[in-house]
Amino acid sequence: MTGPAQMAIPAQVAIVGAGMAGASAARRLHEAGFSVAVFDKGRQPGGRMANRRDRESGLSFDHGAQVMRAHGPAFRARLADWEARGLVAPYEAPGRVTAVPDMTAPVRDLLAGLDVQVARTVTALARADRGWRLTLAEAGEDRHFDAVVLTLPGPQALRLLAASGLALPGVARATYAPCWSLMLTCGRDLPFAGDVLRPADGPVAALFREGAKPGRPTAPAAYTVHATPDWSKTHLEDTPEAVRAALLAAVADLFGGPIASLQARAHRWRYALVEETCGAPCLYDPVQRLGYAGDGCLGPRIEAAHDSGLALADRLIADLP
Numbered sequence: 001m002t003g004p005a006q007m008a009i010p011a012q013v014a015i016v017g018a019g020m021a022g023a024s025a026a027r028r029l030h031e032a033g034f035s036v037a038v039f040d041k042g043r044q045p046g047g048r049m050a051n052r053r054d055r056e057s058g059l060s061f062d063h064g065a066q067v068m069r070a071h072g073p074a075f076r077a078r079l080a081d082w083e084a085r086g087l088v089a090p091y092e093a094p095g096r097v098t099a100v101p102d103m104t105a106p107v108r109d110l111l112a113g114l115d116v117q118v119a120r121t122v123t124a125l126a127r128a129d130r131g132w133r134l135t136l137a138e139a140g141e142d143r144h145f146d147a148v149v150l151t152l153p154g155p156q157a158l159r160l161l162a163a164s165g166l167a168l169p170g171v172a173r174a175t176y177a178p179c180w181s182l183m184l185t186c187g188r189d190l191p192f193a194g195d196v197l198r199p200a201d202g203p204v205a206a207l208f209r210e211g212a213k214p215g216r217p218t219a220p221a222a223y224t225v226h227a228t229p230d231w232s233k234t235h236l237e238d239t240p241e242a243v244r245a246a247l248l249a250a251v252a253d254l255f256g257g258p259i260a261s262l263q264a265r266a267h268r269w270r271y272a273l274v275e276e277t278c279g280a281p282c283l284y285d286p287v288q289r290l291g292y293a294g295d296g297c298l299g300p301r302i303e304a305a306h307d308s309g310l311a312l313a314d315r316l317i318a319d320l321p
């Protein structure tokens with residue numbers, strides 16, 4: 001005779017990083033019955049799918065990623081679902097969408113109902129009883145985890161691993177170009193056709209009309225300006241004030257004179273766009289039960305981060321009890 005069926009305790013997975021990779025991994029693991037806890041050092045989920053709201057004007061700027069496009073079936077299905085539910089809408093060109101009401105919406109959707117802890121910086125991982133414990137900068141974290149998933153940009157993951165005396169071969173191969181971003185409010189509309197201006201040369205890679213995105217206020221005139229990777233590399237360690245002045249001058253040059261700027265704030269993305277990938281959809285060490293996912297695995301796109309998160313979740317689902 002057998003005893004009463006025992007309730008299986010779900011495996012506990014800690015996910016470091018609440019960007020697209022962390023969110024897609026978390027959703028897949030949750031749907032497979034795992035218990036997930038997501039930690040992010042930022043004030044809100046999204047990572048480089050970011051949005052900053054100006055308290056005074058109420059204007060919001062997507063100062064990181066702007067557009068999404070699907071190349072493969074998994075992300076195509078995801079975009080179709082989000083479009084049907086009003087979380088993304090067509091933008092800039094056929095086949096491209098942006099998020100509604102701001103770029104954090106898709107990540108928030110994937111993380112809805114899950115244990116997500118923001119303003120929590122993971123500073124070290126420690127092996128404990130065939131699993132893991134996390135050290136956080138802000139507060140203690142006593143939980144035991146069976147597996148840990150890192151979804152930070154490669155160099156940040158590498159630093160966290162080094163601080164923990166750990167290694168995950170392959171992470172070091174991911175390299176990134178930086179991007180200086182300028183959040184700009186003007187007293188009048190800047191005269192260019194369409195939603196986005198992409199100059200052929202100069203420091204500005206693209207200038208996005210925030211009011212042209214679905215669900216955003218159209219006045220006052222708000223823009224996000226992205227500097228080119230080369231310019232951002234040259235000015236990587238400049239102060240935000242110096243970058244602000246230089247990019248305002250570059251924008252003025254594009255329009256042949258002063259642009260009546262009311263407000264401008266510079267933000268540096270030290271790890272913006274992947275230049276070299278790890279060369280695998282994800283990295284996973286089944287002995288340590290430690291994995292890495294993110295755009296650093298598959299390329300400089302939101303879709304790459306999404307698919308990498310799914311790939312790592314599938315490795316864990318196959319490996320964990």
Ligand SMILES: Cc1cc2nc3c(=O)[nH]c(=O)nc-3n(C[C@H](O)[C@H](O)[C@H](O)COP(=O)(O)OP(=O)(O)OC[C@H]3O[C@@H](n4cnc5c(N)ncnc54)[C@H](O)[C@@H]3O)c2cc1C
Pocket residue numbers: 016017018019020021022039040041042045046047048049063064065066067068069120121122123151152153156160179181226269271272273293294295296299300301302303305
């Ligand atoms: C300016 C800019 C423009 C871009 N434009 C586009 C675009 O138009 N289209 C496109 O497809 N892609 C674009 N990208 C790239 C796209 O944003 C990324 O490929 C994608 O968002 C990466 O997702 P991720 O989850 O891999 O990493 P991230 O989004 O970087 O997520 C990593 C998360 O880890 C957190 N974190 C880091 N260290 C710690 C720690 N120690 N403890 C806890 N949390 C930590 C971070 O706060 C972050 O939230 C752009 C990127 C930038 C910066």
